[in-house]
Amino acid sequence: MKFTNIFLFCFLALAGISTQAQDYYLQDYGPFDPEIPSPEQYLGYQVGAMHTRHDLIVGYMELLARLSDRAAITYYGQTHEARKLVMLTISDPDHIQNMEQIRLEHLKFTNPDQDPGSPDALPILINLGYNVHGNEPSSSEAALLTAYTLVASSHPDIVKYRSDGVIFIDPTINPDGRDRHTQWANQFRADPLVSDNYDAEHWEAWPRGRTNHYWFDLNRDWLLAINPESRGKLAWYHQWYPNVVTDFHEMGTNSNYFFEPMKPIGSEDPIMPKENYEDLNNLFAPYYSSALDNIGSFYFTKEAFDGTYPGYGSSYPDLQGALALLFEQASSRGHLQKTDYGEISFAFTIRNQFTSSMATVKAAVENKVTLREYQQKFFNSAVTANKPSNVAGYEFGDPKDVNRTIAFIDKLLLHRIKVYQKGDRFVVPTRQPQQRMVQSFFETYNKYRDSVFYDASAWSVANFYNMKYKPVRSVDTSKEVSGNSELVQITTAPQSNYAYLLDWDDYYGPAALNYLQKNGVQAASAFKPFTTNTHAGQKEFNYGTIMIPVSKQDMSPQQLHQFIQEAQQLWKVNIYAVSTGFSLEGIDLGSGNFRKVEAPKVLMLIGDGVNSYEAGEVWHLLDTRVKMPMTKLQLRTFNFAPLDQYNTLVMVSGSYSQLDSLKQKKIKDWVSKGNTLITIAGASKWAINKKLVKEKLTVKTKDSVKNENSERLSYVDAPENNGREEVGGAIFEVDLDLTHPLAFGYTDRSLPVYKNNEVFIQPSQNPYATVAKYTADPHIDGYISENRYENYLKPSASLVVSAVGAGRVVLFADNPNFRGSWFGTNRLFLNALFLGNQIRVPRVND
Structure with a gap:
């Protein structure tokens, strides 16, 4: 032991806690090593009496690693708010000393080219993951109890778990959200406790603690990997490939407890092997029922949730040869709350999560051969199973937008998908260990055995990036891509005494322009294409090209050139030096079709009633990819805001009930002065309804209403029938007007968009105002009912600009920034920010 008796005495004296409270959780697992403090002794309060801050959770995990040779701690990243992301490894001391060798031997079961030997020779790898939703806090408290039990107990069962298993405890996947909720719950905690549902303790303030710093749902981010929490976890995951992974959650207060098996997967031909979601789940289920029966807890299975979308913590590991397990606990949403069946306490919710944690370890250890053989079979089948002979891989790439292509490749490599270069294009073979992830990235579907989804029904990531691709019959694997650095090649612009041209086709063109504007550089946008000579030779320039005139700047040519070079290095974009305003084709540089770009001064409304996910997506995009500050205005302070200090207002989906008729008029008058209002999804519907x-x-x-079948339906089917009319998340094709400023930078009229709402906008009566309309047969991927598809979506527009006085309202029916992943449609939104002031909706002659 790495612990002294003096230190132990101080700990116990400080805590002063009896063992009675912890017996509520731990009575079946003694005896415990007295030299290792329990969570209650460390915290100074009973587990469940308070909500535990993340730093204390980490501190306890670090303490266990210091005190015991059965534990070791690693750090796999940090959050946006610089909180630690930690993994506590628990096993037999000999295993702890030999973890790297265990890892290498274990990885042989994931490599079809290696002989791993006996599946019984190694301990089973178990990853217990907790608290991905910050305001579902019971599981992190259970993580403390689980860690203590597995480290400190000498019970024969626990000794066996350490001998036959390696348990990785990730105590808090979402520390930023957890601490936001912890602060709320603790600051409103009363003594005695107040269980009234309407007490402030049970009603968090917007944006609540579910999400991370940028208000992203991290339980949707395993596939998309936008946030550091997910990217760090994925890097760790692909280092270890655990056999079992847990995903602990909370649900409505009047529920009970849920464990898998889930509702059947909605896909007609699921990527996940049937053996996983049927055989393995049914193998583990009796362990949970027995453990929960033993403590008198009620539960349900099979009725809810689904693992169709591969980006959950309870589904992504299933595509890596593991068994991923979802748990949902009725939430106390504080320390004590009334339910239809009496009061539910925080301690009770913790005990259920702890009980399931220990049952998971037991089930994994007792079935380790089955689990490891399954994982080996999973990866072997990826390269041996019969596939369509005419699809050896997928070729993709956009030479006109290298940064967007590189971002897509980065996502492929993060998931350990093999990528090979083929000139200025790239190819991904289907026959590789990550074959099922290749399917997730490229394959699309239009047939489903279910029509109600817990979340998205479409996730073909190539479409997220507007990455055009095609199947190929053969793959050249001579040049594997190992990283992105060698793929970035920019043309460094020499100093010019005339002008520079920034290629607007590049994804990071807006970020480079923002950098230049922040440094006082004047710029104009080309409203028509042209061809001219540059320092790199003759080049064609598309709509939107940014022209930076040297003589019109309030700085020297040398200073301007320095900013040009800095923008290039920061954003890896091509900027070209030109020495003449005379173009070979198209407009000259002095044409009136070059229009000055006004630096955006952006305001976004946030607060109660506003969709925090969509608001966070806007904030994240501007913060992390454009590096452009944006003012986030609480609706409650709207009356005090000097709107005239801003030229762009963003409204995402929301009720906006706080905006009465006078405030609505204030917005409309502001737009009429020449400013830009950008509305997304539900906010577009609001703007139309409020006229x-x-x-x-x-x-x-x-006619379509008359033709509907009005037959009598069974009452029990109402939730399913209503649910199938929701558009949970599907991908559709729109036709873009490439000459419109909102489409500048695009080179193909066909564009995939993501729809997860029931907002359908008619094409504008003004023939110049519909920027993007759904095509005649727009379906690309995902489920939509025939009613919604034929009667609502097909006749509608995805993007419309409506004139209001001298200004304009940009109405998005779909979300161009969905989950921080839609690189393909981000440009539409950024064009609205940077070019909005130059959009004039032409008048139509009567």
Whole structure:
């Protein structure tokens, strides 16, 4: 032991806690090593009496690693708010000393080219993951108890778990959200406790603690990997490939407890092997039922949730040869709350999560051969199973937007998908260990055995990036891509005494322009294409190209050139030096079709009633990819805001009930002065309903309503029937007007968009105002009911600009920034920010 008796005495004296409280959780697992303090002794309060801060959780895990040779701690990253992301490894001391060798031997079971030997020779790898939603806090408290039990207990069962298993405890996947909720719950905690549902303790303030710093749902981010929490976890995951992974959650207060098996997967031909979601789940289920029966807890299975979307913590590991397990505990949403069946306490919720944690370890250890053989079979089948002979891989790439291509490759490599270079294009073979992830990135579907999804029904990541691709019959694997640095090649611009041209086709063109504007550089956008000579030779320039005139700057040519070079190095974009304003084709550089770009001064409304996910996506995009500050205005302070200090207002989905008729008029008058209002999804519907614009929503025709079947339906089927009319998340094709400023930088009229709402906007009566309309047969991927598809989506527009006085409202029916992943449609939103002030909706002659 790495612990002294003096230190132990101080700990116990400070805590002063009896063993009675911890017996509520731990009575079946003694005896415990007295030299290792329990969580209650460390914290100074009973587990469940308070919500534990993340730093204390980490501190306790670090303490266990210091005191015991059965534990070791690693750090796999940090959050946006610089909180530690930790993994506590628990096993037999000999295993702890030999972890690297265990890892290498274990990885042989994931490599079809290696002989791993006996599946019984190694300990089973178990990853217990907790608290991905910050305001579902019971599981992190259970993590403390689980860690203590597995480290300190000398019970024969626990000794066996350490001998036959390696348990990785990730105590808090979302520390930023957890601490936001912890602060709320503790500051409103009363003594005695107040269980009234309407007490402030049970009603968090916006944006609540579910999400991370940028208000992202990290339980949707395993596939998309936008945030550091997910990227760090994925790097760790692909280092270890655990056999079992848990995903602990909370749900409505009047529920009970859920464990798998889930509701059947909605896909007609699931990527996940049937053996996983049927055989293995049914193998583990009796362990949970027995353990929960033993403590008198009620539970349910099979009725809810689904693992269709591969980006959950309870589904992504299933595509890596593991068994991923979802748990949902009825939440106390504080320390004590009334339910239909009496009061539910925080301690009770913790005990259920702790009980399931220990049952998971027991089930994994007792079935380690089955689990390891399954993982070996999983990866072997990826390279041996029969696949369509005419699809050896997928070729992709956009030479006109290298940074967007590189971002897509980065995502492929993060998931350990093999990528090979083929000139200025790239190819991904289907026959590789990550074959099922290749399917997730490229394959699309239009048939489903279920029509109600817990979340998205479409996730073909190539479409997220607007990455055009095609199947190929053969793959050249001579040049594997190992990283992105060698793929970035920019043309460094020499100093010019005339002008520079920034290629707007590049994803990071707006970021480079923002950098230049922050440093006082004046710029203009090309509203028509042209061809001219540059320092790199003759080049064609697309709509939106940014022209930076040297003589019109309030700085020397040398200073301007320094900013040009800095922008290039920061954003890896091509900027070209030109020495003449005379173009070979198209407009000259002095043309009136070059229009000055006004630096965006952006305001976004946030607060109660506003969709925090969509607001966070806007904030994240501007913060992390454009490095452009944006003012986030609470709705409660709207009356005090000097709107005239801003030229762009962003409104995402929300009720906006705080905006009465006078405040609505204030917004409309501000837009009329020449400013830009950008509305997304539900906010577009709000703007139309409040008559800020003259556009209309799509409604069913009278004929289609008459033709509907009005037969009597069974009451029990109502939730399913209503649910199938929701658009949970699907991908559709729109036709872009490439000459419109909102489409500048695009080179293909066809663009995939993501729809996860029921906002349908009619094409504008002004023929110049519909920027993007769904095509005649727009479905690309995902489920949508025939009613929604035929009567609402097909006749509608995805993006409309509506004139309001001298200004304009940019109405997005779909979310161009969905989950921080839609690189393909981010440009539409950024164009609205940077070019909005130059959009004039042409008048139509009567």
